[in-house]
Amino acid sequence: MILLPLQLQNLYASNQPDLEFDKSLAFEHLEKYDQLSPLLPGSEKSQDFLKYTKKTLENSLWTVEIQSWEHASPQVTLNNLIARKASQEGNSKGIIILGAHYDARIWADKDPEVNKRKDPVPGINDGGSGVVVLLELARILSIPEGYEVWIILFDAEDQGGISGWKGGQSGWIIGSTYFVKNLSDSDKNRMKLVLILDIVGDYNLNLHKERSSDTQQTNKIWELANELGYDENFLDQTGSSIIDDHRPFIDAGIPAVDIIQQRSKDGYDFFRWHHTTNDTIENVDRESLSKVGRTMEYYLETLELDPMSSKLILSFLIVSGVIVLSITLVFVFRKKIVQKNV
Numbered sequence: 001m002i003l004l005p006l007q008l009q010n011l012y013a014s015n016q017p018d019l020e021f022d023k024s025l026a027f028e029h030l031e032k033y034d035q036l037s038p039l040l041p042g043s044e045k046s047q048d049f050l051k052y053t054k055k056t057l058e059n060s061l062w063t064v065e066i067q068s069w070e071h072a073s074p075q076v077t078l079n080n081l082i083a084r085k086a087s088q089e090g091n092s093k094g095i096i097i098l099g100a101h102y103d104a105r106i107w108a109d110k111d112p113e114v115n116k117r118k119d120p121v122p123g124i125n126d127g128g129s130g131v132v133v134l135l136e137l138a139r140i141l142s143i144p145e146g147y148e149v150w151i152i153l154f155d156a157e158d159q160g161g162i163s164g165w166k167g168g169q170s171g172w173i174i175g176s177t178y179f180v181k182n183l184s185d186s187d188k189n190r191m192k193l194v195l196i197l198d199i200v201g202d203y204n205l206n207l208h209k210e211r212s213s214d215t216q217q218t219n220k221i222w223e224l225a226n227e228l229g230y231d232e233n234f235l236d237q238t239g240s241s242i243i244d245d246h247r248p249f250i251d252a253g254i255p256a257v258d259i260i261q262q263r264s265k266d267g268y269d270f271f272r273w274h275h276t277t278n279d280t281i282e283n284v285d286r287e288s289l290s291k292v293g294r295t296m297e298y299y300l301e302t303l304e305l306d307p308m309s310s311k312l313i314l315s316f317l318i319v320s321g322v323i324v325l326s327i328t329l330v331f332v333f334r335k336k337i338v339q340k341n342v
């Protein structure tokens, strides 16, 4: 550690954005998720967690709705939670969606111990991590001017490839597919961007850019993460296309970004404990939650979805200023010549 003179420390501090994301509070939500886990679709524990999140979000002045429906295969009641909040200046610029799945996989089919493969996955990283980052963001976020933000917790993202589970895309992403299918045209047309968080709590967080995500906004998020010093976690490399809750939105023509760990630093698909009974709270790092949460906070609070239009306005203002100044100068100069001649 090097001790910098106070002035230098202040200079460094003043260059850092003032971010409020609190990793301890995010982790407290994760402890609640852990107490109730596994949150299997249609379970009472799942209902209890939704009650907890609804209350948490309402305390931060979000308007919360539960979207429930009967799924056919298997027959189970599923629930998406939708929380809405508009900026003080209104919502004329449209809707931004922040989403994560909260369900845990019913079978730990990648468990190294064969006799545990029909046990449920606790889902603390694959399920809980994205959710708790959104819950802490909900507490501190200043809604970008002119926008409305919807936080959505999707049910039944993670049941793909399990016998009896149909719908969505081969049993995956059932909740987000249902949500997009049931959007009104007017809401759909107002959706400007979707950001999905999934598997963001690994020790040694290792994020590649997801291939089917909106390139411009992904690059912007990665740039800001770099600015915050997280370049070892947000890698400047494109990974693969993932089936995740951003897909139904992309298919509906809405730009979306999926922030998901696709490979661990030691080479496992997603993370070492993916779809095993070891996806537990001991294997989630609050620093990783903090890095993703702070990057999201920084990105949303400096949001510029249409940089061309603001550049055009700036150019217009500069050109108009120059024209007005030139006319004024010509006028003043001519007046002086006329005065001299008189």
Ligand SMILES: [Zn+2]
Pocket: 105, 126, 158, 275
């Ligand atoms: Zn999963």
